[in-house]
Amino acid sequence: MTLDRGESAVFPVVRGTGSDPAHFLGVKSGRDGSTGMLGVKAGTTNLGNHLRGLESHTSTTLLIDDVTSALIAVVQANYLNGLRTAAADVLAVGRLARRDASTLGVIGTGAQAVFEIEAIRTVRPIGRVLAAPRSAQSGEDFAKRVRDRTGVVIEIASLEDTVRAADILVTTTPSKAPLFEHDWVKPGAHISAMGADNVGKMELPISLVASAQLYVDYPEQAAVIGEAQHVVNAGLMTIEVLRGRSLGALLNGRIEGRRDEASITVFDSSGIAVQDIAAAQAAMQIVTAAEGSRHERVS
Amino acid sequence: MTLDRGESAVFPVVRGTGSDPAHFLGVKSGRDGSTGMLGVKAGTTNLGNHLRGLESHTSTTLLIDDVTSALIAVVQANYLNGLRTAAADVLAVGRLARRDASTLGVIGTGAQAVFEIEAIRTVRPIGRVLAAPRSAQSGEDFAKRVRDRTGVVIEIASLEDTVRAADILVTTTPSKAPLFEHDWVKPGAHISAMGADNVGKMELPISLVASAQLYVDYPEQAAVIGEAQHVVNAGLMTIEVLRGRSLGALLNGRIEGRRDEASITVFDSSGIAVQDIAAAQAAMQIVTAAEGSRHERVS
Numbered sequence: 001m002t003l004d005r006g007e008s009a010v011f012p013v014v015r016g017t018g019s020d021p022a023h024f025l026g027v028k029s030g031r032d033g034s035t036g037m038l039g040v041k042a043g044t045t046n047l048g049n050h051l052r053g054l055e056s057h058t059s060t061t062l063l064i065d066d067v068t069s070a071l072i073a074v075v076q077a078n079y080l081n082g083l084r085t086a087a088a089d090v091l092a093v094g095r096l097a098r099r100d101a102s103t104l105g106v107i108g109t110g111a112q113a114v115f116e117i118e119a120i121r122t123v124r125p126i127g128r129v130l131a132a133p134r135s136a137q138s139g140e141d142f143a144k145r146v147r148d149r150t151g152v153v154i155e156i157a158s159l160e161d162t163v164r165a166a167d168i169l170v171t172t173t174p175s176k177a178p179l180f181e182h183d184w185v186k187p188g189a190h191i192s193a194m195g196a197d198n199v200g201k202m203e204l205p206i207s208l209v210a211s212a213q214l215y216v217d218y219p220e221q222a223a224v225i226g227e228a229q230h231v232v233n234a235g236l237m238t239i240e241v242l243r244g245r246s247l248g249a250l251l252n253g254r255i256e257g258r259r260d261e262a263s264i265t266v267f268d269s270s271g272i273a274v275q276d277i278a279a280a281q282a283a284m285q286i287v288t289a290a291e292g293s294r295h296e297r298v299s
Numbered sequence: 300m301t302l303d304r305g306e307s308a309v310f311p312v313v314r315g316t317g318s319d320p321a322h323f324l325g326v327k328s329g330r331d332g333s334t335g336m337l338g339v340k341a342g343t344t345n346l347g348n349h350l351r352g353l354e355s356h357t358s359t360t361l362l363i364d365d366v367t368s369a370l371i372a373v374v375q376a377n378y379l380n381g382l383r384t385a386a387a388d389v390l391a392v393g394r395l396a397r398r399d400a401s402t403l404g405v406i407g408t409g410a411q412a413v414f415e416i417e418a419i420r421t422v423r424p425i426g427r428v429l430a431a432p433r434s435a436q437s438g439e440d441f442a443k444r445v446r447d448r449t450g451v452v453i454e455i456a457s458l459e460d461t462v463r464a465a466d467i468l469v470t471t472t473p474s475k476a477p478l479f480e481h482d483w484v485k486p487g488a489h490i491s492a493m494g495a496d497n498v499g500k501m502e503l504p505i506s507l508v509a510s511a512q513l514y515v516d517y518p519e520q521a522a523v524i525g526e527a528q529h530v531v532n533a534g535l536m537t538i539e540v541l542r543g544r545s546l547g548a549l550l551n552g553r554i555e556g557r558r559d560e561a562s563i564t565v566f567d568s569s570g571i572a573v574q575d576i577a578a579a580q581a582a583m584q585i586v587t588a589a590e591g592s593r594h595e596r597v598s
Contacts, residue, residue, distance in 0.1 A: 009315065014328055016310040018337060018365045025337050025363065029313055029326050038317060038324050042339045042361050044368035052367060060361055060370050062341050064324065066317045068351060069343035071359050074373045 003218065004248025007033030008274045010218050013225060015198055022047065026197070030273030031066060032281070038064040039277035041077065045174075057081065057111065061280040075280040082112055084279035085271055086119035088217060088247070089170070089192045092267035094123040095250055095257045096215065097168050097190035105166030106131040107159065107180070107203075108173040109142035112194060116170045118150045124168065129154040132162040160184055171195050171203040178205040187262040196227040197270045203227060204266065210236040212266040213259060215250055217275075219243045226270035302517065303547025306332030307573045309517050312524060314497055321346065325496070329572030330365060331580070337363040338576035340376065344473075356380065356410065360579040374579040381411055383578035384570055385418035387516060387546070388469070388491050391566035393422040394549055394556045395514065396467050396489035404465030405430040406458065406479070406502075407472040408441035411493060415469045417449045423467065428453040431461040459483055470494050470502040477504040486561040495526040496569045502526060503565065509535040511565040512558060514549055516574075518542045525569035 002008040014027040024045040031038045041061040049056045059077035064070065101124045106113050109131060117129055129146070131154050133139030139156040146154050163169060163184040169191045171179060182205040185191070191212070195203045210231050216222035219242040223232045231237040247267065249255045258265055301307040313326040323344040330337045340360045348355045358376035363369065400423045405412050408430060416428055428445070430453050432438030438455040445453050462468060462483040468490045470478060481504040484490070490511070494502045509530050515521035518541040522531045530536040546566065548554045557564055 007318075011313050011315040011324075011326075012311070014310050014313055014326070016308065016328060016330065016337070018330060018368065019306075019332070020366075023365070023368050025310075025328065025330075025339075025368075027310075027313070027326055027328050027339055029315060029324065029341075031315065031317060031324075033318070038315070040324075040326055040339065040341045042328075042363065042370075044363060046368035049367065054367055054369060058368060058370060060373075062359055062361075064341065064343060066322070067319075068348065068353055069317065069322050069324075069345035069357060070353060071341075071357060071375075074359075076370075 001248050001251045002033035003272070003274055004246055004252050004254070010221060010272050010274060013221060024198070028271070028273040028276060030277065032274045032277035035278055035281040036066045037072065037277050037281055038066055039273055039280060040064070041273060041276040043081065059276070061276050063277065063280050063284065073280065073284045075283055077276065077280055080279045080283055081276070082115040084275040085112060085194060085269065086115035087279070088269055088275055089116060089194060089267065090119045090123055091251060092192060092215060092247055093120050093168060093190060096265040096267060097124055098188050098258070098261060100125070101167035101190065102127045103165050103167045104129045105162040105169040107162065107169070107171045108195065109133045109138050110172060112172040113142065113170070114145055114149055116172060116192070116194065117146055117152060120168060120170070121150070121152070130157045130162040130165055131155070132157055132159040168192070173203055174201065175203045176200050177202055179203050181205065182208045185264055187264065190265045190267070192267045192269065193227045194269045196225065196229070196268065198225050199229065201225070202230055206230050206234060206236070208264070209266060209268070212264040214245050214266050214268065215247050216242060216245055216268040217247050217270060218272045219246055221270050221272060222268050227268040300547050300550050301332040302571070302573055303545055303551050303553070309520060309571050309573060312520060323497070327570070327572040327575060329576065331573045331576035334577055334580040335365045336371065336576050336580055337365055338572055338579060339363070340572060340575040342380065358575070360575050362576065362579050362583065372579065372583045374582055376575065376579055379578045379582055380575070381414040383574040384411060384493060384568065385414035386578070387568055387574055388415060388493060388566065389418045389422055390550060391491060391514060391546055392419050392467060392489060395564040395566060396423055397487050397557070397560060399424070400466035400489065401426045402464050402466045403428045404461040404468040406461065406468070406470045407494065408432045408437050409471060411471040412441065412469070413444055413448055415471060415491070415493065416445055416451060419467060419469070420449070420451070429456045429461040429464055430454070431456055431458040467491070472502055473500065474502045475499050476501055478502050480504065481507045484563055486563065489564045489566070491566045491568065492526045493568045495524065495528070495567065497524050498528065500524070501529055505529050505533060505535070507563070508565060508567070511563040513544050513565050513567065514546050515541060515544055515567040516546050516569060517571045518545055520569050520571060521567050526567040
């Protein structure tokens with residue numbers, strides 16, 4: 001919202017790899033007007049790490065004072081990263097999904113999908129959750145993780161059944177090709193495409209993105225590494241049009257939300273530095289407050 | 300050197316500002332084959348900080364394991380940054396300056412200049428150091444800092460006298476225009492331009508850079524934010540030619556050094572992530588070793 005008002009800034013994203021080109025390093029940086037902080041987040045993806053008992057995604061955020069340029073905090077943000085991504089999505093779902101949306105479909109069974117289920121239930125009357133796993137094993141693991149964390153019992157279903165049933169569909173995969181057919185999508189559905197965050201990544205059919213009411217977290221970034229890159233590259237949408245489709249503009253009331261009950265809405269999240277800064281700052285304040293009260297107890 | 304051999308990588312530099320556009324944030328990242336680490340350095344420049352009693356430049360480096368992508372260390376690199384910059388310069392001066400170079404000229408009287416004087420004395424028989432300060436006050440302060448740290452008594456001189464006398468000239472300023480005239484430079488001089496590290500920064504006359512034997516720390520970066528940007532932008536040198544002028548290629552013996560005793564050589568340093576990673580790793584090893592011996596003593 002401060003980004004849409006010009007009070008925040010997102011700097012270009014850097015993508016690199018380890019000497020194994022399948023190990024990714026992403027660096028997101030920016031300035032957040034709401035907290036008065038600059039921030040730099042280094043995020044890593046190393047999908048072989050489950051074999052080592054290590055996390056496949058790590059995030060570390062540096063918070064830097066906007067006035068003095070001093071380093072204020074180094075925040076281990078593995079958990080925060082999932083939280084901030086789901087938090088942005090909840091803002092989108094809250095504005096874009098139909099009020100009566102009750103069936104949630106999930107494609108992707110990684111850590112982010114659990115955060116999404118937990119978060120979306122807070123803004124819509126979700127009565128049913130379907131998930132389409134890649135294998136029976138990953139489906140069972142995922143169902144257990146969701147139940148342990150949220151109490152929700154999910155239904156494991158095929159990709160097609162999941163998409164066809166979903167009032168709200170959330171994709172959280174590292175896919176590089178559309179995950180499903182455009183015509184499987186229900187009229188009136190809302191889709192949150194959370195996975196695309198690099199050149200070449202893609203979760204949705206291009207015709208769906210081009211024809212839906214599209215919203216993106218940050219147009220400049222979405223056009224390069226988000227789901228929107230494909231409609232821009234195909235010449236189906238200009239960057240100028242995309243600049244008028246930001247979540248911030250929606251939240252600030254500058255652009256309209258869902259047009260009618262039959263519209264299909266899409267939120268394209270590539271994840272932006274101002275989210276990382278705000279999340280790290282919030283975590284720091286909680287820790288600082290907790291330490292303060294502990295010091296009071298011991299003194 | 301590992302960069303020149305393709306065993307290391309430098310990712311694109313990010314430049315942003317605080318809400319005050321004179322406060323800079325720079326993010327350098329890459330992968331260093333010699334240490335097996337990826338690294339991200341966040342550097343800040345806030346020249347108003349001397350009024351607050353705070354450092355005008357800060358650096359924080361994250362070290363990330365190339366194999367596991369795990370965060371290995373967070374290194375406060377304010378001091379290291381000066382050291383690594385001078386260390387790279389010493390490699391250049393050691394290969395490029397005449398063996399008999401004995402007069403060192405310094406333009407710029409900030410923290411980096413002190414590191415440069417200290418370092419260059421280790422590779423050439425420096426008998427005389429001239430410095431051209433912006434004001435009498437800054438000259439006195441600088442002379443005291445150099446004396447306190449290195450024992451060297453410097454001579455304060457005009458810009459022209461400093462340049463004309465120098466066998467080795469080092470510039471460490473945030474200038475955006477040439478600091479001196481091309482024809483003041485002695486035949487056979489070596490010049491290390493350490494200041495340019497952003498679009499628009501410039502310390503040397505463009506004719507000097509175009510006609511000298513030019514070497515750069517990293518061609519892709521030098522062409523955008525280094526001194527070399529101006530010869531490339533003016534069409535006086537192609538990026539292809541620049542790719543054959545790296546310090547790594549010189550150190551690896553792939554390109555020649557000083558052609559003859561009358562040649563003017565220029566080293567254009569914009570500072571690269573692999574230097575930050577190697578410096579942070581070295582610091583971490585020293586600290587780890589010191590902690591190990593302390594633990595031995597107390598156990």
